[in-house]
Amino acid sequence: MTDASGQDPGEADQPDVPLTRRDAAEARRSVPAAAEPTAAFQAHVRAARSEFESQVAHARAEFEEANERIKERTGRxxxxxxxxxxxxxxxxxxxxxxxxxxxxxxxxxxxxxxxxxxxxxxxxxxxxxxxxxxxxxxxxxxxxxxxxxxxxxxxxxxxxxxxxxxxxxxxxxxxxxxxxxxxxxxxxxxxxxxxxxxxxxxxxxxxxxxxxxxxxxxxxxxxxxxxxxxxxxxxxxxxxxxxxxxxxxxxxxxxxxxxxxxxxxxxxxxxxxxxxxxxxxxxxxxxxxxxxxxxxxxxxxxxxxxxxxxxxxxxxxxxxxxxxxxxxxxxxxxxxxxxxxxxxxxxxx
Structure with a gap:
């Protein structure tokens, strides 16, 4: 049976909330899958930055050590x-x-x-x-x-x-x-x-x-x-x-x-x-x-x-x-x- 507008009364009275919750759940399930590449890229960037900082610190320490040896030998x-x-x-x-x-x-x-x-x-x-x-x-x-x-x-x-x-x-x-x-x-x-x-x-x-x-x-x-x-x-x-x-x-x-x-x-x-x-x-x-x-x-x-x-x-x-x-x-x-x-x-x- 339909009303004057041509819609089923049961459909008209049915709320939209369950559909919205379903979409939200699907969205939540889809977020980790989409975020995984971003998180991996950020982790890679952090690791690269840490490695670069470590190499810079190591090179600086070696330079300072060499400079001190030269300074000790030449006084300059x-x-x-x-x-x-x-x-x-x-x-x-x-x-x-x-x-x-x-x-x-x-x-x-x-x-x-x-x-x-x-x-x-x-x-x-x-x-x-x-x-x-x-x-x-x-x-x-x-x-x-x-x-x-x-x-x-x-x-x-x-x-x-x-x-x-x-x-x-x-x-x-x-x-x-x-x-x-x-x-x-x-x-x-x-x-x-x-x-x-x-x-x-x-x-x-x-x-x-x-x-x-x-x-x-x-x-x-x-x-x-x-x-x-x-x-x-x-x-x-x-x-x-x-x-x-x-x-x-x-x-x-x-x-x-x-x-x-x-x-x-x-x-x-x-x-x-x-x-x-x-x-x-x-x-x-x-x-x-x-x-x-x-x-x-x-x-x-x-x-x-x-x-x-x-x-x-x-x-x-x-x-x-x-x-x-x-x-x-x-x-x-x-x-x-x-x-x-x-x-x-x-x-x-």
């Missing part, structure tokens, strides 16, 4: 030294490539900081150093290197040394103390050494910079000096067994020096061919000369520090020591690079 923090070295290198390269004369400011600042470190170390060892005159005279010597002819620059060096020597003698006479003759003579020699070792050698770099294409020669000799230092460091860490100069620098080895020779020669040839435009054999000579001057500068500063009883000139550059500790191989190499410029440029032309 490898990570900090690398970061600071890259930052300094970036500033140096940018100044030379894009604004040539901006390098003069860079060189002047580094030289003055080196003089300050050196003077402070000398004062701590009992010498008397007139810091302000040293800085003023060094500034004049470095800046005039950009304008004076080379022979006039030698005259400027003589004036600078004479000025600091006379200043020290006058200051000593004004002191009216009982300082011995030998100590006064030592103070005078030290005053001259600061100008000759730091200011004059830094000014040679400025003299090279002012030459035609000099910025590329400056960049090249610094890269070779850094390459030789890096080669010596790496080879010394891996193969170093036989000390090179135990009384001067106990951690330098002949194996490290061999690594420096290889690195310097490779860098010299590549830079000579692709940056300086000189034949490959002159690149070999360039690399060897810079290697010799850089090694001599490094050993020379080590001898000075040993005489002063210090490990580093300062701690301004973590992982490196002081500014002068980074300039020790570069300062004498500037003179060697300038001599090679005068020698090779006519051959290339």
């Amino acid at each position: 923090d490898l990570l900090l030294a690398t970061v600071i070295g890259l930052a300094i290198g970036a500033v140096l390269i940018l100044s030379l490539i894009f604004v040539k004369w901006a390098f003069v400011v860079f060189a002047l600042g580094a030289a003055l900081l080196g003089i300050f470190e050196f003077s402070r170390a000398l004062v701590a060892s009992g010498r008397r150093v007139d810091l302000v005159p040293q800085l003023v005279v060094a500034t004049g010597l470095i800046l005039t290197a950009a304008f004076l002819d080379l022979w006039l620059h030698w005259v400027a060096l003589f004036v600078a040394v004479a000025f600091v020597v006379v200043w020290r003698l006058v200051a000593q006479m004004a002191a009216h103390d009982a300082r011995r003759y030998g100590d006064v003579l030592s103070d005078v020699l030290v005053a001259s050494l600061i100008q000759l070792y730091v200011a004059f050698l830094a000014s040679m770099c400025v003299v090279l910079l002012r030459q035609d294409g000099g910025e590329w020669w400056v960049l090249a000799f610094i890269i070779v000096a850094v390459a030789s230092d890096t080669g010596a460091y790496a080879a010394g860490i891996m193969f170093g067994r036989h000390p090179m100069a135990p009384r001067i620098s106990p951690k330098k080895t002949w194996e490290g020096f061999a690594g420096a020779v290889v690195a310097a020669m490779i860098a010299g040839v590549l830079l000579g061919l692709f940056m300086l435009g000189i034949p490959w054999w002159t690149g070999v000579i360039f690399g060897i000369v810079i290697l010799v001057t850089a090694t001599a500068g490094d050993l020379g500063e080590s001898m000075i520090k040993r005489d002063l009883g210090i490990k580093d000139m300062s701690s301004w550059l973590p992982g490196h020591g002081g500014v002068l500790d980074r300039l020790d191989s570069i300062l004498p190499s500037a003179t060697g690079a300038l001599a090679l410029y005068y020698l090779f440029t006519p051959l290339v032309a």
Whole structure:
């Protein structure tokens, strides 16, 4: 029987609840089946993340352990030294490539900081150093290197040394103390050494910079000096067994020096061919000369520090020591690079 609407009364009165419950039950039964792939994927992601974190932690622990071994052997923090070295290198390269004369400011600042470190170390060892005159005279010597002819620059060096020597003698006479003759003579020699070792050698770099294409020669000799230092460091860490100069620098080895020779020669040839435009054999000579001057500068500063009883000139550059500790191989190499410029440029032309 149907009502006026054409529906069975029993059907009209039947509630929808049982059907809804049935659907809900089926939905609940279907949820685990659909969620199983998602749950498995999430578990896989968590496991992968845990494994990755474990590998990162393991690699970090191994790196820190290796860094501590290197630090114990060389006295340097490898990570900090690398970061600071890259930052300094970036500033140096940018100044030379894009604004040539901006390098003069860079060189002047580094030289003055080196003089300050050196003077402070000398004062701590009992010498008397007139810091302000040293800085003023060094500034004049470095800046005039950009304008004076080379022979006039030698005259400027003589004036600078004479000025600091006379200043020290006058200051000593004004002191009216009982300082011995030998100590006064030592103070005078030290005053001259600061100008000759730091200011004059830094000014040679400025003299090279002012030459035609000099910025590329400056960049090249610094890269070779850094390459030789890096080669010596790496080879010394891996193969170093036989000390090179135990009384001067106990951690330098002949194996490290061999690594420096290889690195310097490779860098010299590549830079000579692709940056300086000189034949490959002159690149070999360039690399060897810079290697010799850089090694001599490094050993020379080590001898000075040993005489002063210090490990580093300062701690301004973590992982490196002081500014002068980074300039020790570069300062004498500037003179060697300038001599090679005068020698090779006519051959290339």
